[in-house]
Amino acid sequence: MKKTLIITFSILFLFIGCKSQINYKKQDSFKETSKRKHTIQALLWQQNAAEYRALTYQAYNLAKIQLDKILADNQFNKPIAIVTDIDETVLDNSPYSGKQIELNENYNSKRWTEWVKKEKANSIAGALSFFKYAESKNVVIFYISNRSTNQLNETIKNLKTHDFPFADRSHVLLKNTSSEKETRRNLVKETHEIVLFLGDNLTDFASVFENQSTSQRNKSVDSLRTLFGEKFIVFPNPIYGDWETKGIFEGKYDWSTVQKDSIRRKKITSY
Structure with a gap:
């Protein structure tokens, strides 16, 4: 009798263990097929929330206020310039993120090239009026982006x-081999005084943010806190960026x- 009970419980335990393992594998399988599920809410916010538009207007309004202050106190020996990123700062690529969700795929250069060639990215709210205003004040605009140089024509x-x-080709500076932007910013500095930097990623502003972990990125932001809103104008981008690839995922792809x-x-904090 005792032996029978032991055998029965052993079989039952084995059955429960196998069932649990099967469920776990099913769960993994579900996760594996949901590559972009985590971006759905962020994309809905970017494409639909009035708060997103309010933030981009706010950023450009602040940039205009700062530019007026700079122009009123212009003591530079070189022509004044603004350096701006393109994607999610000047142009809205959220439809590409929508295609990723639709096709359940992560970033790939072929799909991105397909989107860029359409030349259909809309402008970010507030962008055109600000850059037109800057132009009217004889301020030169340089677009420094990590789009590939083979996408220069479509981007322009x-x-x-x-x-x-x-x-134009003189003012749109795209990535050739390296994604770091400091070299291109230094080219601009040879002939112009850069008074404002605009972007959605911290590496749009300074090389100190290159290849940093989450904690390092936050410490660097704290050390440069007086520049944000004064010389560095940041735009919201909850979908992609170094905050995820270099921060959350620690530079591993x-x-x-x-x-x-x-x-x-x-990496979520709870209580």
Whole structure:
């Protein structure tokens, strides 16, 4: 009798263990097929929330206030320039993020190139009026973006579609081999005094933010806090950026979907 009970409980335990394992695998399988689920809410916010538009207007209004102050106290020996990022600062690429969700795929250069070639990115709210105003004050605009140089023609055409000033080969500086922007900023500094930097990623402002962890990024922001809103104008982008790739995922690009999900959950603070 005792032996029979032991065998029965052993079989039952084995059955429960197997069932639990099967459920876990099913859960993993579900996660593996939901590569972009985590971006849905962020994309809905960017495309629909009036608060998002309010923030971009706020950023450009602040940039105009700062530019007026600079112009009123202009003591520079060089022509004045503004350096701006393009994607999610001047042009809205949220439809590309929508396609990623629709097709359940992460970033890939082929799909991104497909989107850029359409030249259909809309302008960010507040962008055109600000840059037109800057142009009217004889301020030069340089667009420094990590779009690839082989997308230069399409990028310029897209900017010209919205009538952005200085949309030409001399003022649109794209990525050649390196994604760091300091080299291109230094080229501008040779001939111009850069008075404002605009972007949605911290590396749009200074090299100190290159390849940093989350804690390092926050410490660097704290150390440069007086520049934000004065010389550095930041735009909201909850969908992608170094805050995720270099921060949350620590600069590693080979995490599986399941691992990414686990990392995201572990880095959330609760009580």
